[in-house]
Amino acid sequence: MELWVGAIILGFLYAFLTLGSFLTFRVLHFPDITVDGSLTAGAATSAVLIAAGWNPFLTLGLAFLAGAAAGSVTAAINTRIKIDGLLAGILVMTGLYSVNLHLMGRSNISLINHTTFVSCLEKINPGLPAEIWLLVCLVPIMALFWIAASLFFKTDLGISMTATGNNPTMAAAAGVNVERMKIFGISLANGLTGLSGAVVAQYQGFADVGMGIGTVVTGLASVIIGETIFPLRSIYAKIFSAILGSVVFRLMIALALSAGLNPIDLKLLTAVFVLGALVLPGTFAKWPKARAAFAGFPRSATNLRRIRIALPGVAIAVLVLWSAVHFSQHGVIGTKICRIGIVQISDHAMLNTTRESFLKEMNVQGYLEGKNCAFLYRNAHSDTATINNILDDFLRQDVSLVVAISTPCTQAAINRIKDRPVLFATVADPFVIGAGKSDTEHKPNVTGVYGAVPMDVLLEKVRATLPGAVRIGCIWDPSQINAVVNVEDFRKAVERHPELTFVGTAVSGTSEVYQGVLSLVQRGVDVMVLPPDNVIYSAFESVVKAAKPRKIPIFITDVERIQDGALAALGYDYTSSGIQAAHLAERILKGEDPGRIPFQKYSHLTFALNTEVARELGVKFPPAIVSSATRIYGDKSAPCLGGLQASTEKAPSPGRVRRLALFHFTDSETVMRAVKGFMDELEKGDFLRRHAVKVDRISAQNDWNLAQAIARDIVRKKYDFVVTLSTPTLQMMVRTNREIPAVFGMVSDPYSLGAAKTPRDHPANLTGVATSPPVESALKIMRELFPKARKIGMVWNPSEACSEASMHRARKAAPAYGFELVEATAGSTGEVLDAVKSLAAKGIDLFFTSNDNTISLAVGSVAAFLHQQRIPYFSNTPVHVEQGAFLAIGADYEEVGKETGRMTREVVSGKSPKTIPILEFVPERVYINRGLANEYGVKLPQPLAEHATFIKR
Amino acid sequence: MIRIRDFHKRFHAGSINEVYPLRGINLHVRPGDFVTVIGTNGSGKSTLLNAIAGAFPPDSGTIEIDGEDVSGKKDFQRAKHIARVFQNPFVGTAPEMSIAENLHMAHLRGKKKLLRLGLGLEQRERLREEVRQLEMQMENRLENMMGTLSGGQRQAITLLMAVVAGPKVLLLDEHTAALDPKSAAQVIALTKRFVQNGGFTTLMVTHSMQQALELGNRTIMMHQGQIIEDISSEEKRRCTVEDLLDKFSELRKKERLTAEMLERLRRSY
Ligand SMILES: Nc1ncnc2c1ncn2[C@@H]1O[C@H](COP(=O)(O)OP(=O)(O)O)[C@@H](O)[C@H]1O
């Protein structure tokens, strides 16, 4: 049912476009291609304004104007500069792409959590199913539109416009300003197109910069279908048939999909259909005449008429029959087995991998195709409009679960599907598309796995492989929303290292990639790094071709392409993401409420090296890189690997080698520092070799499930020692490991975790280093630098345990330094700034934040506000200073790693952890924004000035 | 009513395609004059009518209509005062619009095209009466598409469209040349009647010397972009087709027209 209702609604929403096409193609005889751009312009205008809080109905008017403006430019170019109409349309349409992108500010705007005309209508729904209600509302609107449009063509203006298109000479003779009339008509048509774009965007819940592609054909096809069904001359009939054509066009697509037609053929079919409809009437007109002349038949105008009416009649009959058959079929099957709809945007390798591993894991879990389960897999072949049709088809087939692979599919699915579970996979960021606010707080019928490639980790790989001053080239297409985000992350990561230079260039479309890379080569880059970007990866060969002659190594984020000429690739293991999704699917199918299943981050990274490329470029990988690689492409014993990979596979040296598991949760920069400190300490004086200890570094890659599995694995494999760096890995190990001697580091409070009671009262096999945020030291520095300050403002999130702990410590310590603490709470990032403002209103002298993730996400705006208020901003998190805070005092994690290493040496040397007390160790390090220090007129005392790290901003 | 002073027009000036169809036209047409225009092919007759209608501005010279200098005005701005009928019956009407709509367009000449439902029942009745004047039994076919009519019928409607809005100037450019003799005669009869009743200032280009002499009160003869003869109504009464042909022969002598060309002329007239 939904499939057909949805198709009719879409047909209605596109009817404005169809009327616009009718106006240009049929009335003005002007082949207008601008509509591809003006549809998006309307959608973009409406979406941007709605996101800014405008009334959705009001935005429709402006969307109309945006489309009309685009049309008037085409018409003006055609009439005033006398450029061919087709060419003028192409020019404007091409230019509009940039304009639309600028207008939107990114390639895609989500309207999920905003008021749209659909949600407004839903508010007055008397209790019908949402789609039916929308249809009920649209019918009178369409009737009104039909009458208004028909009447327009009956007015003097309308008749003059018709005359202008039909015979410009005659129109001019009747005093019509033909040029102006043409401009007016084309503007009107594009305005209607813009209106269609706006309502479609509001209906589907997002505007996308690519949504206009193919609009010309859609409009024209609808007009022609209408004419074929209703070949009548009255203007009422013509307008009616245009609206009808729009609906029938959508129904045909729905029918094709439900009949199992490959959507890849849809565009071709449409084109063939339009061509046929254009050619056939002419053929029919000639053919009976010829026959009549031959056989001496009387005039056969009636024959011709009969054929023209019979043709659509047959088409409709087939349509009805077909759908009847399909309804009955699915009515029978639908009740027996569970159906799972899988929709995927394109044939991108990572998406295919996700899907295949998902299906395999589902099989393993006992969901067998044809036996107890049917998997309906559909590919939208990069056409966003098709996704909606696919989803409608899923609804019609009454699937129990929709699996959306890729961001666009997820976006469409969460908007379209409300009454059954949606599971997403291979999505970089589900929050920007409105799937939820946090992992736990999200739409009730939606859950899934997501995650983005950590660009900072990739940068570390680049630095480790190519040490020293390096110019890093980066290329991306700004229409790719995830590319822009990743490039920004990457640029920031690069800028943290003064010896590195970021050289970037943006391109639009695959055809510009080659030149883009050449321009980077010209600017002297030493290495190319490609963030996730569908466009760039589609033209990866061009990157290789341009970079190869200069021997420039390429680092990529798509592991599947390592063999195509990249030196190294860091990316997700989409196999494991498919598996993770399959596990979620099983939970949902077993009856668990998806609203209560938190989103999962899939973050099983794979790191691949290509030894052939390394040989060509003369690159030798350092040991750390080789040992962290999970996949080697090419010769495994190549010299560039330094024999490392080979040696690890050889039999161990005589005597028992003891194994130490170094287990950490993430690969973040701070963790890597700690790892480095730890390893440095253990390698000192050849300690590891002398004690015949081999270290296996294992990362949980920020994944709780994975961490759990690794912890169990470590116990099962009977490691001799375990070292955990980070709180989660300690938590996992404490629960599973009761025997292996273990040392922890990078944990702020082992006591609240239940890992220990006091520094001396802890499990016999466990000890470690506790490093809490230096709250007291921060207060101390505040007192030193601002002797007159009295009130400290502090914002914290009561739902964050770490934040709360810091708060308590600050509360306790503040009086000792003569401060009064003024508190405000913020439940989400959105509330942070208001909380800070309320503190400012209470007259705080200083602001302080410690260990709070909520605030960490809003540091930029908080810092800007405080700066404007001249309130110095203190923190326990060093990166805050880079983001605009005044001073941060935090732990130096390399030192923490070293300290953990020292304790591990004792344990390896034979000392029992039981006898080693937990060490409180906070190697403080101060970071200061020098510009702000000058501005606030702060005199830095000597020791501080010497030891602090100064950050310019 | 029409006053043209030293009007020059060149097309594609400076290129090898340069043509110079109007070379200093001076013409004064009084209100109510019915002028027939004859001349060799390519002598600039149509171009002269185009110049009056405002299809292009003059290179030099001026043109006045009803005392107003319209040299700088475009065709649709002059349309209020000027109506035209062309040789090709397809040019003057819109084939995909009904007879009623076409005629309605004629009534809109020189008026603002507003969002007004002007083609109501009353207006249709009026149009029906107008079509009845043609005496071609089309008054009951007002809703028929223009494209379904014969050339003669279309040209008759075009002529009707030209006169219904009461133009000051009527320009007819060989408007019967493409019709069969019977239709041509019908359209000429209509032309005569309309011009007589309406008293429009009329310029009619024709290739029939007979017609040129029979119709109207004045005949001008064009050659190579200039008006070489201006025959007043008294002279016309005395003048015969032979006299006109002699004038062309004279031209031949003057301008060394080849005998072949003259022969062609004789055949065509
Ligand atoms: N708009 C124009 N552009 C170029 N040449 C033109 C144009 N109008 C007329 N001419 C040329 O001017 C000359 C006179 O044409 P015309 O006035 O049509 O002759 P006729 O007296 O047979 O009606 C012809 O050579 C014609 O090609």
Ligand SMILES: [Mg+2]
């Ligand atoms: Mg001519």
